[in-house]
Amino acid sequence: MFVSPFHDLEEKLRANFGEFAGWEMPMNFTSYAEEHMSVRSSVAFFNLSHMGRLRVKGNPKEFEMLVAKEVSKTNSGNMIGPTAFLNDKAGFKDDVMVYKVSENEWLIVTNAINREKIVNWIKSNSNLDVEDLTFKYGMIAIQGRKLEEILGKNELKPLEFKLNTKFMGYDVFLVSKSGWTGENGLEVWVTLDIGRQLIMDLVKIGIKPAGLIARDSLRQEMGFVLYGEDIDETITPVEARYWVFSLEKDFIGKDSLVERIKSGIEKVRIGFKMKKGERIIPRHLSKIYSLGNEAGYVTSSTFSPYLNRVIGMGYVNPKYFYLGYNLAVEIRSKQYDIKIDEFPFI
Template sequence: MNSFKIPLLDLYVEKLNADIGEFSGYLVPMKYTNSIEEALNVRNNVGFFDVSHMGRLVVKGGNAIEFLEYLYTKRISDTKEGFMSGPTLILTEKARVRDDEMLYRVRDDEWLIVVNAPARFKIIDFLRNASLSMNYRVEIEDYTEKYTMIAIQGPGSLNIMEKLGFPEAASLKPLEFRLNQVIGDTNVFLISRSGWTGEDGFELWLEHSEAADLVEKLVRNGVKPAGLIARDMLRMEMGYVLHGAEYGEDPSKYPCAIALRYGFKAIDWSKKGFLGENALRECRRSGVDYIRVGLKLSKKAGHVIPRSSSYVYVDDVEIGWVTSGAYSPVLERGIAQAYVKSRNALFGEEVEVEIRGKRVEAKIVDFPFIEKHRS
């Protein structure tokens, strides 16, 4: 299968010297300079990412809200128009996670959905097949290639939005969005106060030519780009999950959704009749064998990073495995997410992680690994 190029890829290579890599079938900027510096710049100042690899869908029609209410674990009907709902889960009948997503309520009969890149085509097919089999009057459109998606993130993001010519940015509440806005002289289809870094920030959907114009303005105003490696460091520091790492559909590989420990952030237990509910409630009643925790490596391990499938030990007894790992620029050490046996999921417990045939000291910790600047 050929990789897709995000629309502005050539601009990033030619003008910003981006190093390119492949992620979930997309060619994307992995870094521009130094990933640690890029991540710290977002934590302490402001940076921007091109996240056009993320799937973006439209669901509209007379049954849209009923259709989505059945599919997702949060009560999305509580979401006000002009606001986002999420993260919320779309489950299998066995309560494994197809994807964790953000939903935008344009109005009762029109919703936007941001889908993780690896799940884009599967989710489109699933939504279309589900709507037909259940006789819901909805249409599903794929906006992924129609718009570029730029994320401006960091404590300085509000200042830069105002500097670019969008004084209304300060009035946007977290998870609020607006359609068809103008920033300076740049036309924006959607702007939301959201992101995936734990910092204040804004995400924008723009036509590709408008996005190229925005990128040039950002660079002229001193905003540095950041690549996918830095973005992964930032999401790891916050303990955010990744499709295909912390969750997936295969019950032989991934525990029940309860094990993610998303709780009320992604699941509304007062809600009845959603897809996968029976299996999910059974998991809740009976408990799970493994549960997701954080692992913070000893600082003396340096830049060693736990990788997927590294095993976790207590006194030479294997108690779990790593799902994803990264270097934390803030903590200056390796961190990881892992599934460990529920009886061993004790915060502060000292464990060992096997990395490249050697055991490295670590502690079991809760999420997030660091304090974020904005809740």
């Protein structure tokens, strides 16, 4: 199992650790609800060093064939994403963020579980050069509504990034205006020694650390998918209602995706809320019913501290996909009412 490069610091900050995608990472430091609300009402920081970080160089036409969104029309210094690498059947190899460094160089952030798979897939489907930077740099995300109030205004616009720049007085490899929480955010790639100093400075100025449980509840409030839970190689972007592609260009999986659009889909991703007061949380693959008939299944669910209720997402037959439609989810042989709602929930 891989270990966070900041593990000893996080121990001193009283992190509770757990396994995620082959990494031992902080799950929480206080309560996940407190950390969640720090992001929604103030600011917090996350250690994202488990996520895959790749540098790719080579022919832009080859790279364009791999990525489902159009890259060539994006200016250098901007991010493309979320986008995806798809398989031949239009299922998700991974959903990723792409950073355009130049016309023939890109950085990619992958899901932790898919890092090695994507490195091998790029190499087997192109002549591009791939360098794995995951263990060279740490990655810290600072997220929250009061980000600029606490850290000051940043000149970056959403989905812009700078390489080899200054952040809080430190030389860092990359700073981007991005995140996965729905709030104002910056993501920083740093060498491991500077990352340790940066974490200590963030704590000194009152920015609290947050763990992966809060990151999961924050992303669910926004309706953001998690690879391995809500999407995988059997799910297409159309079924997931995850518009990470452009049909104006060619890419691996496009023909299958177009065929799926034409022929229709047998399931579609929905969001749902449970009644206030219910605190029981459906598990992954819990069955969803409509009037006693099996309609689909849950992929993710959590208790939302912000909404004070259980929320989630899953897949149902499209004939049940109506906003406000009432369904039921089965938990421990008992059915609980849920109502279809649209993302984001907040």
